[in-house]
Amino acid sequence: MVFYEKVSKDLWKFLEVCFSAIYIGIFLGCIALFIKGGNYTISFSTAIKHITYLFYIDRLSLFFIGIVAFNGAINNIYALDYIEEENYDKKILIVMLTNIFILSMILVLLSANVFTFILFWEIMSILSFFLVLWDFKKEENYKASLIYIVMTHIGTAFILLSFIGFYINTKTLDFTNWQNISLNQQWTIWIFLFSVLGFGMKAGFLGLHNWLPKAHPVAPSFVSALMSGLMIKIPIYMFIRYYFYFIKQYPISFGLLILIIGSATMLFGILNASIQNRLKSMLAYSSMENIGIIVVGLGLSMIFKSLNTVYIYSLALAATLFHILNHSLFKSLLFMSAGSVITKTHTQDMSELGGVIKYAPKLSVITLIGILSLVAIPPLNGFISEWLLYQGLLLSLKIKTSYVWIVSPIAASILALTGGIAMLSSVKYFGITFLGKPRKDIKIKSDIGNLSLISTGFLAMACIFTGILPFFVLYFINNIIPVPIYVREFFEIKTPGNFGSIAPFSIGMLIIFALLLNIYINKYISKHSVYYQTWACGQENIPRSAQYSPEGFSQPIKKITSKLYKDKIDIFDAIYSYITKKMLDGLETLKYKVQSGLIQRYILYMALTLILLMWLSKIYG
């Protein structure tokens, strides 16, 4: 009996490790299959006719599945520490929910017909809803999850509409039969509209983003890492499927519109990230910014797909794919490290935090790597993808197309502005939280767990590795895009027409050399150093509240861009709160109508169901 209790108490740990092993297996399998190449179709028929599970594997889906599996494996290891620390009541439940969520993401990526896709898409959405709602006693979580579930279902409705558009044109529901179809103008526009609304809702495009900054901060941190690092990339995967695999031709305006949406999303996201005072809210808005960057790449490649300029289209798509990988790595890292800080200090308010670097130096170094990757500093991975994107934007100006000439420079300067403000918000995030002195009486009670250090550290290593040696990632990307990017191993990456070239390995080695030099110089300097209080105009023992506050830090940028904050956020908020309220009220009324408690009604339902079933068996039987 004691044994049984012990086993059931630690069963969740066993499950985590098992799932982790499964994901590592999937990850290695993905790499092997990718190198082997080829497309595979797997189908499972069900008892009902016309409904089969259909899965399709090609290199694009393998790339995404690899990212999901890699992050999933690390996430499970981190969750071991996190769940132990938080000490949830139902440990097995949250483990199972998270892992079925990860598996459903993998299955969505594999799905090759409408039925399979919608099934797993819904499992993914609903499980993430439950995970957001995990701490259901908090008012905030409850509200956030309601907005999330309503918005995600509106999105699903639009996705279904776009599928119907395909169905009407091809008379089939299999994705495999939708490859390279040419649609007439009108249907292309409808499908584009539905796909932007549907997938954009999940990805968090500007105007459709409202659930994102609400749901990500309130979920358990490892779930936020999954949602932010992986889940919001899945609609982007579907975008790539739609516009590079399914639809053969579409007007240039689609790409332009996507490019504009992306620019707006990233600017809005980063401006909001810079004024957030809570750790995970800042990271959530920064996810929105990164989705914007990804979408700019996507839009650019769509423009040149419709212009048939294959080399820019490939370059921009490579930037998109690379940034998807990068964002999944560093955003998972940052959410996990934020989670560690929050579980140890029991606050995620920056105005209370400070000086974490003294209690958790290792975690701070790891976070610093993540932050540097976020602001695209060489030699970390964020830089490579932004460099590819800038090169794409620059090369696009070589093509004499009037609209691109207007939109591309604007997108490039917004990208630069976004990069600048991203640096501001990262300095704020790291500087306020980790540096200085604690602003309130908070201390990290015990050391950060080893497993969370290992998992975040592993992600940090991955960030450095893909930054210094991007050739390994580009090998995979080059097999997906039509015109491979020129890569000389360990030496340089070149963009078409010898326009730009970069040697990430050399820059990386140089900066690592600089860091080593740092140690030696500091050894010398610290011999001649004296330690004393921080200078404060001659006063001694100044209170810690004299430090700069997070509000103060972002006040200049807030004041400069005040017009954006005063009106626009509230509009989105009001609209979606209204929709959510209306929908939930409607459901409530419907519930009372359907479940009226009259016995006659229930008999009617039974009779109707019977008739329906008989009719169905008549047709398909």
Add this chain to the structure above:
Amino acid sequence: MDKVIGVLQLVLFVAIAPATKGFIHKLKLNLRGQKGPSIIQPYKDIFKLLKKESIISQDASFISRIAPIIVLLALIVNVCFIPVFSPHTLLSFTGDVIAFIYVFGLSTFFMALYGMDQGSAFGGLGSAREMTIASLAEPTLMMIMFTFSLEYNTSNISEIFIRVHNSSFSVPIAYVFSLLALFFVSMAENARIPFDNPETHLELTMVHEAMILEASGKYLAIFELSSYIKLLLFISIASNIFLPFLYSSNILLNILFYILKVFLFSIPISIVELSIAKFRFFRIPDLLMISFTLAVLGFVLYYA
């Protein structure tokens, strides 16, 4: 031979960086009617500071120790990108304009972190202001770089340098606008009047000085040297890209021309500093907006 020239350029650059600062300062004071310290005063300052011990805050973490050196080394990496008197720089094979801007970001980032590290009220103030200015200046810098890389069909700085010197003045008016924009940006990035006053330690005017207020002794020497190098970086970009004549095949002559051009481009800085006062902080975005507009004008004129 290329590597030797590269090292030579780096050494020359670092060697004349303090003199540039000294020259600007001297000229400014002379125009004001004061005598002023000699041009070699910055060298003396650095050596004096290097001899002194550093006082480190008890609240500081290792960031305070590594940040000054990272700032300096990142700027030196940037120097390796920039052709001083010859296109053969140490990093010409990877001298991409975008890489240049982002390595530059590395130094800004660590400088700002240094300001936040000791829990001082001034440091945070400086960091917040510096990051605000830097983030608003970045689009302009990117736009100028874009204009030149599109004009010369490459994003490699050394290639741009070669092609600038080989081609005739094709779009002079675009040059002028870009130069003006670059002038604004370099004043902003180097914390000079009208964006910041490098000579005072008054809270109202502090941006750069507030961040490094806690630095002393050897660390301060490193910071001072970094700020000299940063200033010269911008002057070099301006002088080498915008004044492509005065360039011959003789290296010694080129070095001489380079130094001449640097001093030539320092003159407007001291004149501007002399003639206008520091702007209120919330008027800085207007100035940066003007510079961005100028950069866009240059960019548009390249097309026309």
